[in-house]
Amino acid sequence: MIGRLNHVAIAVESVEKASAVYREALGAKVSAPETVVEHGVTVVFVELPNTKIELLEPYGENSPIAGFVAKNPSGGIHHVCYEVDDILAARDRLKASGARVLGDGEPKIGAHGKPVLFLHPKDFCGALVELEQA
Ligand code: CO
Numbered sequence: 001m002i003g004r005l006n007h008v009a010i011a012v013e014s015v016e017k018a019s020a021v022y023r024e025a026l027g028a029k030v031s032a033p034e035t036v037v038e039h040g041v042t043v044v045f046v047e048l049p050n051t052k053i054e055l056l057e058p059y060g061e062n063s064p065i066a067g068f069v070a071k072n073p074s075g076g077i078h079h080v081c082y083e084v085d086d087i088l089a090a091r092d093r094l095k096a097s098g099a100r101v102l103g104d105g106e107p108k109i110g111a112h113g114k115p116v117l118f119l120h121p122k123d124f125c126g127a128l129v130e131l132e133q134a
Contacts, residue, residue, distance in 0.1 A: 001090055002082035006112075006132050007045075007052040011065045012075040015044050015057040022046050022055070035059050036111055040066075043111050054111065079118070079128035087115050087133040099123045107133070 040063035107115035
């Protein structure tokens with residue numbers, strides 16, 4: 001069911017500092033920061049030949065990644081995102097198998113303008129999984 005790895009997201013205290021690490025030490029192409037108010041994050045995209053890395057910084061008082069960054073002040077892998085062809089079919093199949101879909105179970109528009117869902121890490125080997133419609 002899952003297809004390509006769309007991105008790996010790394011949550012950090014500062015996307016500015018993290019961008020410098022990726023740009024200077026690792027020699028990667030890094031986008032300008034974008035704040036996505038409704039998701040409570042500021043994000044930059046690191047473009048790699050075969051996938052992307054998203055560097056996420058908490059934005060606002062109720063950022064969903066604030067607790068994670070507080071626990072991981074030097075940053076940490078926050079989630080992995082896999083592409084699916086049909087996000088509603090994927091959701092229904094997962095729910096039927098007993099997996100927990102976070103939130104109200106309805107896809108939201110993610111940072112790339114496509115519908116996304118998140119799956120409970122305890123059902124997926126300890127890793128938060130994002131599904132994005134390809
Ligand atoms: Co993501």
